[in-house]
Amino acid sequence: MATVQVSEAEKVYILHGVRDDLRVDGRGCEDYRHMDIETDVVSNTDGSAKVSLGYSDVLVGVKAEVGKPRPALPDQGYLEFFVDCSANATPEFEGRGGEELGLELSNTLYKVFSNKQSVDLHSLCISPGEHCWVLYVDVLLLQCDGNLFDAISIAIKAALFNTRIPKVHLSEDEEGGKEIELSDDPYDCVRLNVENVPCIVTLCKIGHRHVVDATLQEKACSVASLLIATTHRGTVTCVRKFGGGSLDPESIFEMIETGKRVGKALHTPLMELLKEEESLGKKRQKVGFLG
Amino acid sequence: MPVDHRRIRGPDESFSPRLFLPSGSAKCAAAEDRRSGDGARGNMDVRAIFARCGLVSQAKGSAYIEAGNTKVICSVYGPRETERRDETEMKRGKLLADVRLAPFSCRKRGQWIQGTEEKDLSQFLLESLRPGVLLQKYPRSQIEVCVMVLENDGAFLAHAVTCASLALADAGIEMYDVVMGCAARRSGDAVLLDPTFAEEHDEHPSPSGKESRLTLALMPAMNQVSGLQAEGEMDAESLVEAARACMEGCYKLYPVVQQTLLKSVRKKAPPPES
Amino acid sequence: MAAGFKTAEPLEYHRSFLKENCRPDGRELGEFRATTLNIGSILTAEGSALVKIGNTTVICGIKTELASPTVDGPTKGYVVPNVELPSLCSSRFRSGPPGEQAQAASQFIADVIESSEVIQTEDLCVEKGKLCWVLYCDIVCLDYDGNLLDACIIALLAALKNTQLPEVMINSETEQPVVDLEKKRPLKVHRHPVGSSFAVFDKTILIVDPTAEEESLSTGLMTVVMDEEGRMCCLHKPGGTALSGEKLQDCVSRAVARHTEVRKLIDKVLESMKMDT
Numbered sequence: 001m002a003t004v005q006v007s008e009a010e011k012v013y014i015l016h017g018v019r020d021d022l023r024v025d026g027r028g029c030e031d032y033r034h035m036d037i038e039t040d041v042v043s044n045t046d047g048s049a050k051v052s053l054g055y056s057d058v059l060v061g062v063k064a065e066v067g068k069p070r071p072a073l074p075d076q077g078y079l080e081f082f083v084d085c086s087a088n089a090t091p092e093f094e095g096r097g098g099e100e101l102g103l104e105l106s107n108t109l110y111k112v113f114s115n116k117q118s119v120d121l122h123s124l125c126i127s128p129g130e131h132c133w134v135l136y137v138d139v140l141l142l143q144c145d146g147n148l149f150d151a152i153s154i155a156i157k158a159a160l161f162n163t164r165i166p167k168v169h170l171s172e173d174e175e176g177g178k179e180i181e182l183s184d185d186p187y188d189c190v191r192l193n194v195e196n197v198p199c200i201v202t203l204c205k206i207g208h209r210h211v212v213d214a215t216l217q218e219k220a221c222s223v224a225s226l227l228i229a230t231t232h233r234g235t236v237t238c239v240r241k242f243g244g245g246s247l248d249p250e251s252i253f254e255m256i257e258t259g260k261r262v263g264k265a266l267h268t269p270l271m272e273l274l275k276e277e278e279s280l281g282k283k284r285q286k287v288g289f290l291g
Numbered sequence: 292m293p294v295d296h297r298r299i300r301g302p303d304e305s306f307s308p309r310l311f312l313p314s315g316s317a318k319c320a321a322a323e324d325r326r327s328g329d330g331a332r333g334n335m336d337v338r339a340i341f342a343r344c345g346l347v348s349q350a351k352g353s354a355y356i357e358a359g360n361t362k363v364i365c366s367v368y369g370p371r372e373t374e375r376r377d378e379t380e381m382k383r384g385k386l387l388a389d390v391r392l393a394p395f396s397c398r399k400r401g402q403w404i405q406g407t408e409e410k411d412l413s414q415f416l417l418e419s420l421r422p423g424v425l426l427q428k429y430p431r432s433q434i435e436v437c438v439m440v441l442e443n444d445g446a447f448l449a450h451a452v453t454c455a456s457l458a459l460a461d462a463g464i465e466m467y468d469v470v471m472g473c474a475a476r477r478s479g480d481a482v483l484l485d486p487t488f489a490e491e492h493d494e495h496p497s498p499s500g501k502e503s504r505l506t507l508a509l510m511p512a513m514n515q516v517s518g519l520q521a522e523g524e525m526d527a528e529s530l531v532e533a534a535r536a537c538m539e540g541c542y543k544l545y546p547v548v549q550q551t552l553l554k555s556v557r558k559k560a561p562p563p564e565s
Numbered sequence: 566m567a568a569g570f571k572t573a574e575p576l577e578y579h580r581s582f583l584k585e586n587c588r589p590d591g592r593e594l595g596e597f598r599a600t601t602l603n604i605g606s607i608l609t610a611e612g613s614a615l616v617k618i619g620n621t622t623v624i625c626g627i628k629t630e631l632a633s634p635t636v637d638g639p640t641k642g643y644v645v646p647n648v649e650l651p652s653l654c655s656s657r658f659r660s661g662p663p664g665e666q667a668q669a670a671s672q673f674i675a676d677v678i679e680s681s682e683v684i685q686t687e688d689l690c691v692e693k694g695k696l697c698w699v700l701y702c703d704i705v706c707l708d709y710d711g712n713l714l715d716a717c718i719i720a721l722l723a724a725l726k727n728t729q730l731p732e733v734m735i736n737s738e739t740e741q742p743v744v745d746l747e748k749k750r751p752l753k754v755h756r757h758p759v760g761s762s763f764a765v766f767d768k769t770i771l772i773v774d775p776t777a778e779e780e781s782l783s784t785g786l787m788t789v790v791m792d793e794e795g796r797m798c799c800l801h802k803p804g805g806t807a808l809s810g811e812k813l814q815d816c817v818s819r820a821v822a823r824h825t826e827v828r829k830l831i832d833k834v835l836e837s838m839k840m841d842t
Contacts, residue, residue: 071306103407103410103411104411106407107407107410107411107414111520112522114522115502115503115522115524117524224422236524236526236530237522237523237524238522239519239520239521239530240519240520240521241418241518241519241520242418243418244418244421244422245422246423246510246513246515246516246517247515247516247519248516249516249535249538252516253531256527256530256531260527295662297662297668298647298663298668298671299646299675300645301645301699301701302632302635302699304633305630305631305632306631306632307630307631308629308630308731308733308744308746311631311743312744312746313743313744313745346622346708347622347653347707347708348620348708349655349656349708349709349710349777350653350655350656360608360609362606362607364653365653366653366654368652371656389652389660391651391660393626393705394626394628394701394703395609395610395626395627395703396609396626397609398609400630400701435652437651437660439651439705439707441607441626441705442608442610443609
């Protein structure tokens with residue numbers, strides 16, 4: 001991941017600031033930076049969103065394809081995650097440099113979504129054991145900051161909200177074989193219920209406190225971070241420790257509490273924003289990538 | 292799917308016989324409460340472990356752990372020169388972890404090609420071990436930790452952590468403390484510590500419907516958590532409760548691991564006869 | 566002093582022992598290391614065995630799966646052996662795809678299975694042209710201290726003898742197979758191939774069951790596989806010094822004797838397992 005060099009004096013400055021709940025850019029410990037969300041940005045996907053949070057820029061595209069259900073779960077569809085680390089983000093990602101981080105991110109996303117609640121996988125089933133919808137969630141990192149996970153999860157939620165899956169009808173031909181018919185009307189589609197899609201909050205432990213939405217400088221001062229994925233009800237779906245250091249149990253429990261509180265608070269404004277943007281329809285102001 | 296030319300290949304497609312079980316008979320009974328099924332083991336009991344150091348003659352250090360039917364073997368090589376010069380770190384050593392699941396270790400046959408799952412397991416192992424090792428004592432060198440899971444009867448990752456830190460200690464690598472691993476599964480309100488495979492994969496939804504799995508790595512002497520991962524659905528209170536249960540589990544196994552180390556050190560360097 | 570000599574001049578060190586007709590670990594030239602066997606220890610596998618020859622440790626696990634047979638062998642199942650030398654077993658192996666030695670060992674085991682007819686693939690047929698069993702025989706080396714092939718063959722043979730196949734029926738209505746895990750039958754093992762490995766030192770001295778160090782210092786290696794009727798199933802001699810017919814004859818008769826030893830060991834372990842249950 002992108003890293004910056006921070007001198008000892010800078011570290012002390014950041015550390016003391018965090019101790020007094022005042023960060024270098026003026027935020028408190030639990031504040032996010034400004035966030036921009038735009039949905040429906042890539043026309044050849046079934047749903048897409050672009051999120052920029054601090055200096056993180058993430059583009060997520062969702063493609064729905066008809067596939068075969070997994071043998072162990074014949075009556076459910078499934079999600080596939082792929083994270084592509086563009087060399088635009090940092091020169092380190094050139095060639096195969098971004099592969100490891102991409103794998104780490106996508107593995108974590110599988111964990112975040114590995115529960116029955118996040119997405120109703122049963123609704124993605126077309127005919128049990130034969131056909132189901134597979135949602136390919138492709139994440140493209142355009143710029144990396146200390147808060148990658150948070151930005152990715154918000155972008156995924158927005159992209160899934162934006163996703164429209166075409167309606168299909170099953171018909172049987174004379175020999176008893178099943179045939180899938182796609183609806184002719186492009187507006188005749190199904191939408192996903194994204195209410196329970198979790199948001200990820202990464203907490204960086206700095207000194208004795210922890211901060212939300214860390215900058216790269218702050219991340220360089222932290223030995224370990226904790227990732228917490230929560231739904232709008234405050235149900236935690238994934239927790240994971242990252243980084244080379246260790247944490248004492250009490251601070252982990254505190255961080256879980258903070259993560260849950262911050263994550264829960266993130267959902268309502270996000271949903272409102274997404275609904276508002278959609279209601280604007282064609283009138284909405286397009287920002288695009290260079291805006 | 293890439294074709295593997297370096298191995299003997301079977302048919303293109305084959306299916307586990309477990310997919311063709313007559314419907315209804317396949318699922319095992321719910322594990323809300325363990326006492327009914329698993330003999331005398333209570334919900335908060337960990338399985339007794341058998342641990343031994345120094346079984347792999349070719350390795351600098353090695354360890355083997357058996358917990359119930361879960362069997363894990365680990366060997367440590369190094370410290371030795373880093374393989375890739377451009378990755379040499381001047382100030383501290385590099386720790387590498389590699390977790391492999393033998394193809395016959397799970398109910399369904401695994402593939403030899405290392406999948407993303409194994410990479411993820413390796414990552415967890417690495418992050419759990421790294422805080423415990425004094426890497427600054429080994430500048431410009433690398434230490435390799437290789438784990439092979441021979442049989443998975445639940446909680447294998449947690450035992451892999453314990454096994455790997457035993458092997459590191461056996462190799463004489465300087466550490467702050469032995470890193471202990473423990474896993475728990477929560478189904479409804481019940482926490483099952485150190486679950487078996489059947490308990491981990493129990494498909495019966497509990498009344499409240501919430502299920503989660505948690506793996507924790509702890510350095511008991513310093514009371515520091517070096518690794519934590521949890522997935523599923525849980526509320527913060529139950530998460531904390533499960534994490535505390537895992538820490539209890541680590542403390543319970545700590546003396547066994549200490550004894551194992553003591554035994555292996557005695558064997559290597561017998562105390563002088565007075 | 567001895568340790569320094571061993572590190573600086575390993576070949577001379579070994580020669581000084583061989584001159585006295587013994588080896589650094591105290592064995593005679595024609596002596597195998599202690600061989601131990603543990604059968605059925607992996608419960609997730611349908612058959613398994615762990616073999617130790619001295620320090621060399623090999624584990625074989627057999628998984629059974631269902632597949633459709635090939636067009637040119639509609640009554641035949643599959644046996645798929647693979648030998649893996651993970652980075653765990655010795656510092657000479659790297660993690661990642663199998664190296665040359667692992668590939669050669671896999672192919673050798675496949676040859677032994679085929680030429681010895683240890684399994685008749687017709688036994689694996691469930692329904693002609695539709696369904697058959699696949700036996701995935703995965704052999705993992707856990708500690709590499711020479712003589713890998715002998716250990717692999719013993720592990721494979723013992724694991725095959727331990728393998729149970731569940732009963733399969735084909736439902737006539739749905740044409741789907743139905744598996745009954747409660748009813749199992751043991752796999753029929755038709756032949757019992759056992760291998761014996763030799764190393765040639767200085768082009769003339771023949772030693773049995775070489776350790777990893779002896780293997781790397783020797784000028785030639787050879788493995789002879791015999792079955793219970795004293796027939797040779799396989800002879801593996803990858804290059805190295807040439808051997809006279811006489812020496813080869815020595816190896817073969819030693820291999821016959823080794824066959825009886827190993828066969829006894831397997832039977833003894835299987836017998837003791839029966840007693841336990």
